[in-house]
Every structure is written in C-alpha cells, then in structure tokens.
Amino acid sequence: MSEMIVSVKKLKKSFKGFKALEDVSFSVYKNDVFGFLGPNGAGKSTSLRCMLSLIEADDGHIEIFGKSLRKNRFEVLSNIGSIIEKPDFYKYLSAFKNLEIMARISGRQVSKSEIEDIIHFVGLEGREKSKFKTYSHGMKQRLGIAQALMHNPELIILDEPTTGLDPQGIVDIRELIIKLSKEQGKTVILSSHQLSEIEMIANRMVIINKGKSIIEGEVNELLNSSQMMVKFSSDDPKKFCSILTKEFSDIADLKVTDSEIEFEINRENIPEINSLMVGQNINISGIEQKRKLEDYFIKMIQNEK
Amino acid sequence: MLLKNTHNELIKILAKPRSYIGFIALTVLIGVILLAMKADGENFISFVTASFEQTLSFNGLILNGNLIAFIILQMLIIHVPLLVALVTGDLVSGEAAMGTLRMMGTKPISRNSFLLSKFLAGAIYTFFLTLWLAFLSLIVGQFMFGTGDLIVLNSDGLVIIPEYDIMWRYGLAFCLAYLSLLSIATMSICFSVFSDNSIGPIVSTMAVIILFTIIGSLDVSTFDYIQPFLITTHMASWRSLFEIPIPYDAIMDSIIILFVHIIGFTLLALWWFNKKDINT
C-alpha cells in the first residue's frame, strides 16, 4: 500500500450546541483521487475546513504528510492547494493580481512566469488582466483551480468543484482531476453529493452522513459489489415471495408491497429468479436493480429531504 | 510572511475605490474652508479677539497660514476618524463578506501575521491620510495666507506663539493627531474582526466616537471618572502643544492612554481572530 498522506481520526465539532461532526474518520493515500461523499449537510465542508485549519475541531486528530496539522500548520498548508465552497477572489483586482497576492503567501516562491503558465493551464489566457468581477462562473472555478495549483502542492482538496458548471465544464474539471492524479502524481480529495461523479473519477472514497463516517474503501469494491438491491413488480407478490424464500436462502432485506417485492440478492441470481417466476406463471411487469451502496446513498438523500 | 502580506494589504487598499474617499473628502472640505477664510476670514477671527478689543488692538498678520491650519485641525479632528474607519473598518469584515477570508485562511500564514499585516497596512493608510491633512492645512494654508504668529484661544485666554516657535509644534501636533487616528483605526479593525459584514464595524466605530464625544463634553460629575480614559478625550491633546508653557506631563498621559488603547484593541483582535471559526 502506498504512503498515507492524510489521517483523520474521530473528528468532532459542534456549533452552538448543533453537532456538525460527531465521528468522522478516514485515510487518504498518495496518488489517491479520494471521494468524500455525503448528502448536503452531512459535514463534508466542515470536515474539510477542519483539515485546512479554517475551523478548530472540538476533538479528534488530523495528520497530513505524517505531521500534526495543529503543530505544523505552515509546513502542511504550504503543500496543500484547495478550493472550499466557491472560489472567492478580490473583485476589484484582475485575475493575475489575485494570483500574485495568493502566491506571495503560498509558502513557496512562485514566479510571474509560473503564474502565467498556470493561467494558460486552466485556459484563462487572454483574460488574466480582466477584473475578477467580470468572470463567468466557469472562469471563476478555473481561477480557483489555478490558485490551488500554482505553488505545485502535493495534496489538492476540492469541495464540490463542479457545482454550477455546464456539462462541458464538468467534463473539463473531471479530466483535469484525472490528469493531476495520473500525470502529475498529485493526491486529490474531492467532495461531492453525487455518487456518479465520485464513481467516475475516484479510486477510494468515504461516505459520511449526519457528521459520521459510514463506510470507507475502494470505489470498485464498494460500488461494484455483487450484492444488489432488486425490485420486482408483479401482480401476485405473495406467491412470488413464497417461491423466492423457498428456493433462495441468501435473500436479505425483503420488503413486500401490493405490487412490488424488493430484496437484496447476489446479482448472478437475478436471471434465475426471473426464469423461475415466469415458469411458475407469475407475471413480472418490471425489474429494477441498484447496487446496494447506491441504494443506501439515495435513501440517505431522500431522508434528508 | 508579515511583510509579504502587508504588501498584499496595501495593494488591496490602493485598488479599492473607497480608499480614496478620505483623500477626496479632505481636499474638498479643506478647500472650502480655505476659500471661505480667504473671502471672510477677518470677520471670523475678530470673533477670537472681540472681548479684548474694547481696550486693546491687535496689530500684525493675524490671519495667516498657521492660524488657518489650526482652525482646520480643530474643525476636522473629529471628522477625520470617520474617514479612517471607512477603510480600516472593512479590512477584516469586508474579506469575510467577500469570501476571500476563507481563501486566505487556507494559506500557510499564521492568523497573527495575517491580522498584524492588516493593522500595519491600516497604520500606513492612516499615516498618509494624516500627511495629506498636514499638507493641505499647513502647506497650502501657508501658501495662500502667508506665515506669521499664531493666536490661539483656549480656556485660559489668548496665547500668541511667535512664528519661529510654531513649526516644531505643528510637527508634534500632527504626530499626536496621527496617534489619535491610529487608535481609531485600531479600534475599527478590532470591531471588524468580530463582524462578517462590511458596514457593521464602520457604523460601530462612528457610534463609539460620537457617543464618547458627547460623554466627554457633558459637565456631569457622573462621567468625571471615565472621561480621562475615553479615547476621544485624548484625541484633542494635540492642542496642548500650542500652550505656553506646554504641559508635557499631560501630553505624555494622553500618549500613554492612546497607546494603551492601541495595544488593547490589537490584543483583543488577535485573541478573537485566533479563536474564530472561519465559516464564511
């Protein structure tokens, strides 16, 4: 296993009695594109703010690059580039001036030519002298990424970077993140409330909900698990259930309604179940299948609404 | 990092349009006063000598640049702090409102350095505003009205200071005025740390100045204990430099009180800023 870059253990934070974080723990390894997934209000931004010392956690421990954040703030933050929520800059300054200001306190020497290079890298050449207030949302996001990258950090933290972008913009950001990880060897922590987004680019992830870590692991393992949640639509659910439970012993989470039967089963058994029911003259009007974790995540979001 | 970020802060101050309001306001205000004095200054100053003119006559150049500068300082020393607070009150809370505080908070600069660089930039801005005030009131005033003895009215009567004895007094007076304005700047930056919106600290600073000025001017025994410690009481201490003899002890007391305010507000701001969660 590669080197651990980030170790967050039992993070706790309350705001005026409200428990924003109760027990958040996860680990990030070198070259990971790490997905930090959770519904709105789960505590993602709060956790990231703690990692970037914007917020002081009430309890817990954060280690980055093997160093305690509390005791080595300068060294740690010098090697991190981040965007928390939307990228905000000084409206009355040009993009170039904004980057110069950030560069001056980035902890590393960043030359003017390096700033020009990064502006070119994020596709803003020709607009660097324009005032930030004239920028579109997509351009602001690009500038945010520029300031996160210009001092060549090892770790990049992006908080919902595709929010508000058009489809092309989303694709661009996705490709950029993959490029950063594969070509430049950066470690990226990417937070999102969209599972599909994490699934497309992350190799490892953690899901948090209501300030607690729920599950952490490789994306492939978590999302491509053979266990599926299947929903059959039938006109005779009772008979369906009776046959199902008789023939298959590894059914779990069985739920029956007037016209639907939902349960957890190994994906390989689904065609067999279908054939069996049809053979028993039970009409099947529909089959819906989701990965167990995806189903869990969707229910989490629905509960939050 | 402190100096680098001070450089950043100065760039930001210079780029903001509101930073120039103070300079423009001073230019217009002082310009109006100078023109008014040019038009009707003799009548204005006869008010100063009126009570003596039954028995005495005053000969020589009374209405001169030195007197004009004194009159201007007298009129504006309560108003100029508001112009300072307009910029310094926004230094932290403005960033919180804009969201840039969040961006800057993730950089490897300590919160102490970050905040102290704002104090330093605020102090530099205040210095240049004071310099501009000095230039317009004294230099332009002397250019328009010439130089001469300075006749000053205070609670004991008239003091006439010879021309050769004036400039060093003005030098120290503007230094004292700067110290007063710096204490206001510090106070407004401190208020700015406690707020996430741009207007609150500026209005709070103005409210404090107005309230303390009123308390300081009331002849009520209840306030006798607190008046000596109010920041606004000592903002007029520069006037004491135009006494004969100069009350150096009393001026030193004012300097100490103002410094205590400056240090107190700075420490309070640093304490809260280090404790504060940046949620904006």
Added chain:
Amino acid sequence: MKYILILIIGLFSGAYTAQNPAQDLLNKVVEKTSLVNDYSASVLIKPDVPMIKSLPVKAKIYFKKKDKFKVVSKSIAILPKQGFTDVNVFLSNPKNYMVVEAGAKVINNTTTRLLTVIANESSSEIILAKLYVHPKHYVILESEITTRNSGTVKVNYKYSSQLSYGLPSQIKFTVDVKEFKMPKSFSSNPHKVGSSKKSNRKTGVILLDISNYVVNQGISDAIFKN
C-alpha cells in the same frame, strides 16, 4: 501818576497771566510736540496682560502730522486701543477742553504739575485727562486718560535722547481688562492647563521700549495705507 499806570498795567498783565497758567503749561507741552512733523522708531512691545500669553514683539512705528500713525509688525503686537496720537490730537485744539491745575506729584524725583483736562464736547472720546507735566522740560511724565469706550488708561513716560522733541524712550500703559468669556467649543482643552489658577488681576501692563528715532526726515504717505 506815571508810576501808578505802570503798576496798574503790570498788575493786569500779571492777572492775565495768572488767569490760565495751566493752559500756558499745556501750550508749552503741545508746542514741543508740534516740533515733530514725522518720525519713525523701533519699538519692543512687552505685554503683561491677564489672559494673554505673549512674548515680547519687535515692531516699527511711523508718525506723520497731524494724526497719521502706523505700527508695522510681522508678529502680532498688542497695543492699547487708545493710540499714541489720540491725546496729542485732543490737546492740540484748546477749544476741545478746559484745563485746570490740580496739584503736584513727585515722579522719578521730579515734582510734576498736575493738569486736569476736561473735554468740552459731550461726544468727545476722551472725557477726562490727568497730566503730570515736568515743569522745566514741558513733557508729560504720567497721564490718566478716561475715555468713553475704552475705560481708563494710565500711561507712564520716560525720556532720553529725544527729550527735546518730547518723544519718549519708554511708555508704560496700564489698561483695564474685563473678564473674558468665550464659547466652550472654542476653548475645549483636554488638559485644562492653568484653569485652576485664574488671575484676579483687573489691569494689564504693556511696556514699550522705543529707540532709533528718525525725526523729521520725511515719511511717505504710502506707509500709512493698508
């Protein structure tokens, strides 16, 4: 008979002379000062007036017959309202006043003759003047001038090189100074220096040391213009 006539004429002459000796003395004083057509001089003005703090001031004074007077000073010079020339102008016309001799006083080892001058016109600025005159040199050593609007001013004179013209080398004015009231906003002073030591003096002194007289050399009228 002849001797009786001479005696009678002598008595009448004596009587005529004895009728107004005060006026005669005053005429001699005025006559002396009228020898001066113009003069300029340097003056050091030292005010010592309650509620005014001021250092000595150097100035230049100019006079031209009959009442042109100018003080030229870059510094602010405080002088009595009642000027240098008011008394002389008043005394130059005997129709303005009535004068009687009212006694004597020793001033600087000289027994001076007191002349009391009373204005004839009710509208005159000078109401009453008490003049202590040197009997031999016909110069005023001390005066007390009561004016309509400026109160009473006491003046002491010393003479040296310009005694022949009756021009003093030192003049000391003692003036009435009323209590001064001013708006608080003008006088706000955080340190309130000296406010606990308010003076009870009702008079102030202005001392003028006059030197470098240039007499009757001609002075342009332009000097007296503002």
